[in-house]
Amino acid sequence: AKGSGRNAYALFDTSLRDQVRDRMNLEQALRGALVRGELAVHYQPIVDLATDELDGFEALMRWQHPTLGAVSPLDFIPIAEETGLIVESGAWLLREAAAQLAAWRAERGPDARPLHVSVNVSVRQLRDQALVGVVRDVLAGTGLPPGALWLEITESGVMEDLETALATLDALAELGVTLCIDDFGTGYSSLSYLNRLPVGIVKLDRSFVSEVGEHGANESIVRAVLAMTRSMNLRVVAEGVETALQRDWLRDHGCDLAQGWLYGRPRTPAEHAGLIHRPTVG
Numbered sequence: 656a657k658g659s660g661r662n663a664y665a666l667f668d669t670s671l672r673d674q675v676r677d678r679m680n681l682e683q684a685l686r687g688a689l690v691r692g693e694l695a696v697h698y699q700p701i702v703d704l705a706t707d708e709l710d711g712f713e714a715l716m717r718w719q720h721p722t723l724g725a726v727s728p729l730d731f732i733p734i735a736e737e738t739g740l741i742v743e744s745g746a747w748l749l750r751e752a753a754a755q756l757a758a759w760r761a762e763r764g765p766d767a768r769p770l771h772v773s774v775n776v777s778v779r780q781l782r783d784q785a786l787v788g789v790v791r792d793v794l795a796g797t798g799l800p801p802g803a804l805w806l807e808i809t810e811s812g813v814m815e816d817l818e819t820a821l822a823t824l825d826a827l828a829e830l831g832v833t834l835c836i837d838d839f840g841t842g843y844s845s846l847s848y849l850n851r852l853p854v855g856i857v858k859l860d861r862s863f864v865s866e867v868g869e870h871g872a873n874e875s876i877v878r879a880v881l882a883m884t885r886s887m888n889l890r891v892v893a894e895g896v897e898t899a900l901q902r903d904w905l906r907d908h909g910c911d912l913a914q915g916w917l918y919g920r921p922r923t924p925a926e927h928a929g930l931i932h933r934p935t936v937g
C-alpha cells in the first residue's frame with residue numbers, strides 16, 4: 656500500500672554533499688508543509704488481545720511532498736524536532752487527532768466500547784511550556800474524557816532532561832490524560848525510573864515483539880517486562896505484531912493490547928470507515 660513501508664518512501668542520494676543538500680531542501684520544504692496542507696494524520700488500530708475488540712488508534716504523521724512524494728516520518732520528524740517545527744505541527748496533530756476521535760466516538764454511539772487515540776509527543780514538545788495549555792484546550796474543545804487521549808513519549812526523550820520532563824508529565828497527568836512510554840526496551844535502564852513517571856501504559860518495542868512465539872532470545876525479556884508491568888499495574892501494548900503466532904504468544908502471556916500489520920496498517924479515517932463498526936478486529 657502507498658506510503659506503508661520504508662521502501663515506499665522517497666530515497667535520497669547518499670554522498671555527504673548530497674545529504675547536506677537534501678537535508679537543507681527538506682528543511683526548507685518542511686517549513687511550509689503545514690500551511691500548504693501537505694501534512695496528514697494516519698491512524699493504526701490498537702486491539703484488545705483478550706477480546707479482539709478495537710480499543711483505539713495511534714495517530715501517525717504523514718507528509719506528502721508535491722514532488723518528493725511520501726516522506727517518511729523517520730526522515731522528517733527529526734528535522735521538525737531540531738528546527739522546532741514540531742511544536743506547531745505537533746499541536747496541529749493533537750487537535751486533529753482529538754477531533755477525529757470525538758467524531759468516531761459519536762459515530763459509534765454511547766453503548767459501544769469507548770475508543771482512545773494515542774499521539775506521539777517529541778522531546779522538543781515536552782520542553783515547550785505551551786504543551787500543557789494545548790492539551791487542556793484540546794480536551795475542552797472536544798469534550799473528550801481526558802483518559803481517552805494517550806500521549807506517547809520515548810524513554811530517551813524523558814532521560815535527556817529528566818527534571819523538566821517530569822514537571823511537564825506531572826502537569827499532563829494532572830489533566831487526566833493517559834501517558835505511555837513508547838518504544839519500551841530500546842532506551843536506558845528502563846526499569847529504574849518507571850515508577851517515578853506518572854505513566855499508565857508501556858508500549859513494547861517491535862524489536863522484542865518480532866521474536867516472540869519462536870523461542871527467540873527476547874522471549875524471556877518480554878516475559879519479565881510483562882511480569883513487572885503487571886506488578887506495577889501498567890497496561891502493555893505490543894507494537895509491530897505481524898503474525899498470529901506473535902498475537903497468540905502475547906495473549907497467552909498476559910499482554911493487554913496489540914498493534915501491528917496483523918490488525919491493520921496506518922490509514923486515513925476514510926479508509927477505516929468500515930472498521931469503526933466491526934465488532935472485532937483481526
Ligand code: C2E
Binds near residue numbers: 714729777
Ligand atoms: P513509532 O511511534 O514506534 O510508530 C510505530 C511505527 O511502526 C510506525 O511507523 C508504524 O507504521 C510502524 N509499524 C506499525 N506496525 C508495524 C508492523 O507490524 N511492522 C512493522 N515493520 N512496522 C510497523 P511510521 O508511521 O513510519 O513512524 C515512524 C516513527 O516516526 C514513529 O515510530 C514515531 O517515532 C515517529 N512519528 C510518527 N508520527 C509522529 C508524530 O506525529 N509525532 C512525533 N513526535 N513522532 C512521530
Ligand code: CA
Binds near residue numbers: 713775807837
Ligand atoms: Ca509511537
Ligand code: CA
Binds near residue numbers: 837838858860894
Ligand atoms: Ca513505538
Ligand code: CA
Binds near residue numbers: 838860861894
Ligand atoms: Ca518502535
